[in-house]
Amino acid sequence: xxxxxxxxxxxxxxxxxxxxxxxxxxxxxxxxxxxxxxxxxxxxxxxxxxxxxxxxxxxxxxxxxxxxxxxxxxxxxxxxxxxxxxxxxxxxxxxxxxxxxxxxxxxxxxxxxxxxxxxxxxxxxxxxxxxxxxxxxxxxxxxxxxxxxxxxxxxxxxxxxxxxx
Amino acid sequence: xxxxxxxxxxxxxxxxxxxxxxxxxxxxxxxxxxxxxxxxxxxxxxxxxxxxxxxxxxxxxxxxxxxxxxxxxxxxxxxxxxxxxxxxxxxxxxxxxxxxxxxxxxxxxxxxxxxxxxxxxxxxxxxxxxxxxxxxxxxxxxxxxxxxxxxxxxxxxxxxxxxxxxxxxxxxxxxxxxxxxxxxxxxxxxxxxxxxxxxxxxxxxxxxxxxxxxxxxxxxxxxxxxxxxxxxxxxxxxxxxxxxxxxxxxxxxxxxxxxxxxxxxxxxxxxxxxxxxxxxxxxxxxxxxxxxxxxxxxxxxxxxxxxxxxxxxxxxxxxxxxxxxxxxxxxxxxxxxxxxxxxxxxxxxxxxxxxxxxxxxxxxxxxxxxxxxxxxxxxxxxxxxxxxxxxxxxxxxxxxxxxxxxxxxxxxxxxxxxxxxxxxxxxxxxxxxxxxxxxxxxxxxxxxxxxxxxxxxxxxxxxxxxxxxxxxxxxxxxxxxxxxxxxxxxxxxxxxxxxxxxxxxxxxxxxxxxxxxxxxxxxxxxxxxxxxxxxxxxxxxxxxxxxxxxxxxxxxxxxxxxxxxxxxxxxxxxxxxxxxxxxxxxxxxxxxxxxxxxxxxxxxxxxxxxxxxxxxxxxxxx
Numbered sequence: 154x155x156x157x158x159x160x161x162x163x164x165x166x167x168x169x170x171x172x173x174x175x176x177x178x179x180x181x182x183x184x185x186x187x188x189x190x191x192x193x194x195x196x197x198x199x200x201x202x203x204x205x206x207x208x209x210x211x212x213x214x215x216x217x218x219x220x221x222x223x224x225x226x227x228x229x230x231x232x233x234x235x236x237x238x239x240x241x242x243x244x245x246x247x248x249x250x251x252x253x254x255x256x257x258x259x260x261x262x263x264x265x266x267x268x269x270x271x272x273x274x275x276x277x278x279x280x281x282x283x284x285x286x287x288x289x290x291x292x293x294x295x296x297x298x299x300x301x302x303x304x305x306x307x308x309x310x311x312x313x314x315x316x317x318x
Numbered sequence: 319x320x321x322x323x324x325x326x327x328x329x330x331x332x333x334x335x336x337x338x339x340x341x342x343x344x345x346x347x348x349x350x351x352x353x354x355x356x357x358x359x360x361x362x363x364x365x366x367x368x369x370x371x372x373x374x375x376x377x378x379x380x381x382x383x384x385x386x387x388x389x390x391x392x393x394x395x396x397x398x399x400x401x402x403x404x405x406x407x408x409x410x411x412x413x414x415x416x417x418x419x420x421x422x423x424x425x426x427x428x429x430x431x432x433x434x435x436x437x438x439x440x441x442x443x444x445x446x447x448x449x450x451x452x453x454x455x456x457x458x459x460x461x462x463x464x465x466x467x468x469x470x471x472x473x474x475x476x477x478x479x480x481x482x483x484x485x486x487x488x489x490x491x492x493x494x495x496x497x498x499x500x501x502x503x504x505x506x507x508x509x510x511x512x513x514x515x516x517x518x519x520x521x522x523x524x525x526x527x528x529x530x531x532x533x534x535x536x537x538x539x540x541x542x543x544x545x546x547x548x549x550x551x552x553x554x555x556x557x558x559x560x561x562x563x564x565x566x567x568x569x570x571x572x573x574x575x576x577x578x579x580x581x582x583x584x585x586x587x588x589x590x591x592x593x594x595x596x597x598x599x600x601x602x603x604x605x606x607x608x609x610x611x612x613x614x615x616x617x618x619x620x621x622x623x624x625x626x627x628x629x630x631x632x633x634x635x636x637x638x639x640x641x642x643x644x645x646x647x648x649x650x651x652x653x654x655x656x657x658x659x660x661x662x663x664x665x666x667x668x669x670x671x672x673x674x675x676x677x678x679x680x681x682x683x684x685x686x687x688x689x690x691x692x693x694x695x696x697x698x699x700x701x702x703x704x705x706x707x708x709x710x711x712x713x714x715x716x717x718x719x720x721x722x723x724x725x726x727x728x729x730x731x732x733x734x735x736x737x738x739x740x741x742x743x744x745x746x747x748x749x750x751x752x753x754x755x756x757x758x759x760x761x762x763x764x765x766x767x768x769x770x771x772x773x774x775x776x777x778x779x780x781x782x783x784x785x786x787x788x789x790x791x792x793x794x795x796x797x798x799x800x801x802x803x804x805x806x807x808x809x810x811x812x813x814x815x816x817x818x819x820x821x822x823x824x825x826x827x828x829x830x831x832x833x834x835x836x837x838x839x840x841x842x843x844x845x846x847x848x849x850x851x852x853x854x855x856x857x858x859x860x861x862x863x864x865x866x867x868x869x870x871x872x873x874x875x876x877x878x879x880x881x882x883x884x885x886x887x888x889x890x891x892x893x894x895x896x897x898x899x900x901x902x903x904x905x906x907x908x909x910x911x912x913x914x915x916x917x918x919x920x921x922x923x924x925x926x927x928x929x930x931x932x933x934x935x936x937x938x939x940x
Contacts, residue, residue: 198678202339205430231576234554238578242586272382274363274375279382280549291382298553312553315382 219304222260227308229257230301237299261304265311267293276300278310288316322435322464322676323425324668326357326472327414327452329392330494331635333357333662334421335669336429337678342476342666345421345428349374357661362416363387364403372420388413390495393518395455396448411455418459436461437672439664442468442500443514464675470500471509472667473633476658480507485628488616490646492609493634495521499612501620501627513619515612520605522636528601530559533574533591541587543580551580555589566595567639599641606645613649630654635661687711689805692769692777695732695741697722698826704769707737707809711775716768718784725757729765731781733794737812739823752781752790760837825874832865832881839888849895854887861887 173181236253239246254264265276272279272291283294293313300311323336323345333356334345347358361376364386371379380387386403394410401408418436425433440452449466456463470489474480479487484505491498498516502509533555538544545551558574565572576589617624630650636642637660647654658666687710693703696719704715721729730751736744755763764784771777780791812819839862843855850858861884868876 199339206338208430209428231554231558235575235577239586242578242581272379274371274379278378279380280553281381297550310378314549 220306223303223308226257226260226262226301226303229253230309233257234298262308263302263305265300265302267296267300267311267313269293272313272315276307276311277313277315279315280312281314282317283314285316285318290316290318292316320432320434321429321678322437322672323421323433324472324665324670324672325418325421325436325438326469326665326668327392327417327438327440327455328357328360328493328664329390329496330360331357331661332360332417332421333665334425335662335665336425337669337673340673340678342669342673344662344665345425347373348420348424348427357665358420359389360392360417361387361389362391362413364406364408366404370416372416396445396451411451411458414452414455415458418456418461422459422461434460434462435464435672435676437465437467437668437675438463439467439469439472439668441498441514442470442502442511443498443516444468465671467668467671468500468509468511469498469633469664470502470511470631472664472671473631474502474504474509475667475670476663477629477631477655479504479629479631479655480509486512486620486622486626487629487631488613488627488650489631489633490609490613490637491633492636492642493521494523494636495519497521497609497612499616501616501622512622513616515616515619517608517612520608522634524605525602525636525639526560526563528605529563529593529598530556532597532601533559533589533593536591537579537589543582543587545580548580551576554579562593563598563639566593566598570595595641598639602641606642609645610649613646624650624652627652631663633660633663688713688771688775690735690808691737692747692771693734694719694767694779695734698830699741700823700826701734701736701739701741701744704767705771711771712773714768714770716766719765719767720761721755721758721763721765722760724759726760726763727755727757728753729755729781731767731779731790731792733777733779733792737809738815739819740826743811743815743819747777747794748779748792750779750781750790750792752783752788754786754788755783756785759841828874828878828881829869832869832877835881835884835888836862836865839884842888842891846891846895849898850891851894854891854894858884858887858891 233250233253236246236250240250254262267277269288270293271289272293277293277300280297285294288294292315293311294316295314296311297314298309298312300307301309321336323334324342325334326332335342336345337343344356346356349358358373359377361371361373361380363371363376363379363383365371365379365383366386376387380389388401388403388408391401391410391413395414397410399410401410401413418438422433422436436456438452438456440449444452452466453463469491470487473489473491474487479485484503486501486503489498489500489502491500496516496518497520498514500514501512503512504510534545545555554576558576562572562574571592571594574589574591574593578586579589580587617627627650630646630652632643632646632654637646643654687708688705689707691703691707692705693701696702702717702719704717705713719729728751730749732741732749733747734741734744735747738744752765755765766782766784768780768782769777770779777794778791779794780789782789839858843850843858846855861880865877865880865884868880871877
């Protein structure tokens with residue numbers, strides 16, 4: 154305790170450092186060195202963090218540009234579903250549906266045609282199973298809601314019924 | 319230097335976070351974000367082909383592979399239960415390890431570094447066996463679990479409640495299928511659980527069901543058709559109802575439109591109805607009522623009165639709903655804590671704990687932010703911000719300003735702090751004058767003003783004339799330390815007076831624009847010489863006189879109208895000048911002498927930037 158008090162008061166006087174004995178100077182040097190190391194370590198961590206954030210944000214920016222239209226097109230899909238249903242009843246709606254689909258196709262939207270394909274959890278979401286004699290087990294028997302790809306990346310999984318023998 | 323990550327290993331959803339630059343950041347799942355956010359479902363599937371699927375893909379195939387799909391394995395942790403799948407047995411630790419392994423891989427992709435240490439959260443009521451099992455799951459996944467912490471503790475850390483002295487808190491965690499209520503005491507960085515209570519069969523899914531049932535019944539009443547038998551219609555409806563539910567958290571009513579939802583003998587049928595927040599509240603009323611019991615029980619077990627609980631934290635997706643927030647608030651008679659996403663706060667708190675254990679969180683690293691915006695006063699008493707509030711310090715920003723009058727040789731820099739657009743509503747931290755600017759027309763001198771805030775919050779402001787390199791500076795040491803309440807009230811004031819302030823700012827802008835245009839017009843008239851006809855000149859002179867009159871009158875709409883009138887007459891003149899210049903240029907193409915046209919064009923063009931009030935520094939000392 155007494156030593157601590159001494160060090161503090163001498164430190165406060167500044168140039169009095171000369172009065173310190175070699176042992177105390179050694180202690181101080183070690184303290185300063187460990188503090189310097191600790192700070193260097195923190196600095197390195199900060200630099201590494203910054204470096205990684207820069208790299209990551211560049212990557213994210215690239216992805217954002219690539220899928221910029223994804224959010225909007227995703228929101229339009231329910232309207233596309235409605236038009237697809239309407240097309241079954243009405244010739245005008247059918248033309249409208251085709252027109253909208255064609256426009257979205259130019260943005261990279263591709264409807265998935267999956268009936269008869271093997272069930273794949275990276276493309277399909279199984280809603281229920283149906284008994285079938287013609288179809289192989291675990292193939293798509295019926296599409297309940299059409300799935301879509303945007304620039305070969307699934308933006309809506311195809312909701313399907315899966316065949317069961 | 320690989321990082322330690324924080325993991326929220328949940329019953330129905332899991333998420334992970336890591337400290338990046340001292341801030342907890344959620345690690346995105348490789349499958350991308352779902353409608354609920356960045357968390358993923360705690361599903362594990364073993365396929366017949368021997369493949370292991372985790373998260374969204376496992377959930378999507380669950381119907382085709384019910385015997386191989388495992389959910390809610392957390393409920394079995396620490397027991398002797400074994401899952402039998404396709405003839406093989408798995409312990410709950412092994413199944414949980416699959417979830418942790420996926421998180422490890424996602425984290426390694428995100429951080430571009432190896433990850434081999436983690437902090438994992440568990441419910442406060444987990445016993446030693448369950449905690450040990452969670453640790454073992456980490457080991458199987460190749461993660462050293464450096465600490466297991468309680469979920470409510472992690473949530474409290476994410477809200478920064480460990481830093482506000484000794485107090486008692488309640489954590490209300492309503493997930494997809496479970497409710498956990500925990501009462502804790504926090505002091506000196508120690509978290510002590512006082513009591514826990516809950517309901518393992520109560521959650522957001524019950525609320526979704528209610529809304530779905532309501533819509534189905536209403537449609538049945540209106541059309542006579544039961545959509546439950548039409549799987550295609552049900553799928554469309556389920557998604558639309560989910561979107562509507564989320565919308566009702568921010569708006570009071572929303573429309574549900576599903577044209578051609580189905581068809582019967584009479585033709586196609588459309589579903590179109592309005593859902594209100596009030597209706598949603600009514601529908602889930604009894605689900606909410608069931609939350610009362612666990613809250614009362616937890617209070618009773620901790621022997622506390624409601625009033626003794628200092629802070630309330632909400633955790634879990636369904637607590638995003640205003641009706642749930644309102645319910646807890648009115649029961650406890652106290653505001654709830656805000657600011658951290660309830661779906662992400664547990665993982666974030668685990669990441670903070672991980673940062674502390676990894677030596678990443680130290681006082682030295684806790685960067686401060688400027689609580690209020692800083693700027694200078696410009697023409698018309700407008701505050702031009704250089705540094706926005708909440709900017710992390712140390713920081714530095716410069717902007718070039720100019721003079722507001724001809725032959726102005728000095729500028730006064732009034733350093734302001736606050737969120738209001740007008741200088742007089744903000745606080746002056748200091749002011750100084752930069753003198754010795756060479757006389758020049760307004761808008762020509764360039765004065766660079768620089769704000770520099772160092773790590774200690776000390777503000778250095780300097781103004782430098784870029785032509786003479788003359789410089790003046792001021793240092794503002796700890797400008798009047800504001801308390802959090804003062805900061806909040808200032809920010810609130812800015813919001814409260816936003817409309818008035820905007821109007822006043824617009825008025826100043828109209829006045830400044832009029833001023834600049836007058837200056838430019840008079841200059842142009844002088845320089846136009848014989849290009850302008852007598853009528854043109856007279857017309858402009860009259861417009862100038864009108865505008866000056868309007869300025870003394872002070873009616874803003876009048877000033878605006880007259881400014882536009884003058885602008886139009888100026889355009890006539892300037893286009894005449896351009897035409898003449900073009901003709902002259904054509905006529906003199908062979909001769910090397912250039913017409914005076916371009917020069918005049920330039921002077922007309924120059925008046926452009928001075929219209930912008932933001933770029934002018936106030937001068938009240940010449």
